[in-house]
Amino acid sequence: MDGYYDGTVFHRVVPNFIAQGGDPTGTGEGDESATGEFFADEFHTRLRFNRRGLVGIVNQGPNTNASQFFFTLGSTPELDKKNTLFGKVVGNTLFNMLKLGEGEIIGEIPVHKHKIIKAEIISNPFD
Template sequence: MSEFNTLVLTLDTGDVTIKLRPDLAPKHVERIATLANRGFYDGVVFHRVIDGFMAQGGDPSGTGSGGSKEPNLPAEFSREPHVRGVASMARTMDPNSANSQFFICLDDATFLDGQYTVWGEVTDGMENVDALPKGEPPRNPGKIVKARAE
């Protein structure tokens, strides 16, 4: 089990607190916390923000095709619904390809249930996620100034 309970993202729009869910996805929580505390996410943009759907970030290249040097993670799918404020892992068509990219649901997206690994839930600062510039990619993307697991 992870010793971390929360992930605090300091965005250029304000702070976001995410309650980590090791009960649902222990390997993914461990990965996110480790990368955050190494400074991996610091300065990384939200390269894909779709109004009414989700905000995706976690790729150091800012293109949506990059990740960390760590190996990809096996899927930890659960019955947890993808509703507003849920944090989940992005992946390719391969269910076992999650690495460092994640998304936060801006609205309910239950059609994703059981296909993406839910690892957290925003408990504070959702308005700062809502305020991220929209686009694929946004013209001036919002970024993670600092990310730390606590």
């Protein structure tokens, strides 16, 4: 997984909703998990998409999770029990993350895409 997200872009932005990235092709068409297979949804009754700065997995339906993820740019309760919530943005990084929702967007595609320079995996659950 080291280096997997390096250089990838946020290819989809819906203001006040989500900024989506994690596709190595940068188009939204690519989506492969670290294991090469989809993995199951994980929901917890106490975890809700109730504010900005939460991190969730993109899917195409139940148990189709792979590499794409999103940051919430506001409260998104419609994603509860549909997408796995697995993290949150903390500290001053939250202010940088909110910039993903700014700028010119045409049909959910940002004209100037923000890029992940480097992602560091602190604890790999697949090891």
